[in-house]
Amino acid sequence: MLNKNLTTTPGPIGVFDSGYGGLTVLRQIQQQMPEYDYLYLGDNARAPYGTRSYEVVYEFTLQAVQRLFSMGCHLVILACNTASAKALRTIQQHDLPQIDPTRRVLGVIRPTAESIGSITQTRHIGIMATPGTIRSHTYELEIAKMHPDIKVTGQSCPMWVPLIENMEYASEGADYFVRKYINQLLSTDPDIDAIILGCTHYPLLYDKIRQYTPAHIQVITQGEYVAGSLRTYLQRHPDMDSRTTRGGTTRFLTTEYPNSFEENAAVFLGRNISAERIIL
Numbered sequence: 248m249l250n251k252n253l254t255t256t257p258g259p260i261g262v263f264d265s266g267y268g269g270l271t272v273l274r275q276i277q278q279q280m281p282e283y284d285y286l287y288l289g290d291n292a293r294a295p296y297g298t299r300s301y302e303v304v305y306e307f308t309l310q311a312v313q314r315l316f317s318m319g320c321h322l323v324i325l326a327c328n329t330a331s332a333k334a335l336r337t338i339q340q341h342d343l344p345q346i347d348p349t350r351r352v353l354g355v356i357r358p359t360a361e362s363i364g365s366i367t368q369t370r371h372i373g374i375m376a377t378p379g380t381i382r383s384h385t386y387e388l389e390i391a392k393m394h395p396d397i398k399v400t401g402q403s404c405p406m407w408v409p410l411i412e413n414m415e416y417a418s419e420g421a422d423y424f425v426r427k428y429i430n431q432l433l434s435t436d437p438d439i440d441a442i443i444l445g446c447t448h449y450p451l452l453y454d455k456i457r458q459y460t461p462a463h464i465q466v467i468t469q470g471e472y473v474a475g476s477l478r479t480y481l482q483r484h485p486d487m488d489s490r491t492t493r494g495g496t497t498r499f500l501t502t503e504y505p506n507s508f509e510e511n512a513a514v515f516l517g518r519n520i521s522a523e524r525i526i527l
């Protein structure tokens with residue numbers, strides 16, 4: 248059933264993540280498209296999503312999307328691989344036609360999968376991501392559609408998001424887990440020449456990941472590709488572009504304490520912000 252409470256007035260672009268990780272994507276999006284208005288929502292009270300079941304990730308993500316729609320967004324980016332892997336398809340195919348068939352929800356996996364074809368020479372790549380994203384095999388499926396000759400090896404990194412969410416990403420303890428997962432991945436497939444960091448939190452561990460990854464292997468973060476893909480999407484869909492406001496503002500919402508969000512978000516974004524608390 249269509250939700251009559253949803254307005255047709257243009258609104259900001261919604262950006263959603265389980266917590267802080269989506270800020271690494273927002274940062275790149277804003278670098279490429281500073282003119283739009285953005286509404287960021289981090290479900291920090293229920294993060295991390297990476298170890299949760301399909302049903303729970305879907306339910307939480309749908310709640311977030313509906314909230315962003317009710318706050319005026321016509322387009323929502325799931326800046327979270329776990330939500331993109333576990334909830335995006337069902338929301339696009341099952342929920343959007345009922346909520347409002349003119350609204351859109353886009354994920355981060357497809358733009359990343361698209362980009363990999365021109366990066367790998369050996370045609371062997373690695374994906375490092377949360378247990379949920381790896382178990383879903385979404386990267387393998389998306390890459391097989393576009394680049395069937397590429398062999399994809401997934402590596403689950405259950406300790407990386409907790410290290411980042413607890414601001415331990417630069418500590419000595421983090422080195423152990425960074426080395427451990429990289430070594431596991433490269434011993435599974437030594438021919439890998441490109442690694443996708445398939446979790447929007449992981450750019451914070453980039454320096455350590457680079458340090459323990461052999462120099463001939465490229466380490467790819469997603470923000471730039473997701474931002475580029477969004478820009479192309481808006482160019483190809485002038486109808487959606489016209490339903491998106493351009494005031495250059497960003498509003499931040501969190502389901503946890505705004506003070507901790509503001510403190511930690513500054514690290515992810517490289518600037519100070521102010522946040523508001525909402526309950527989903």
Ligand code: DGL
Pocket residue numbers: 264265266268269294295296297298326327328329330377380408445446447448
């Ligand atoms: N940032 C999310 C992702 O890209 C995962 C974080 C979490 O486990 O909640 O997968």
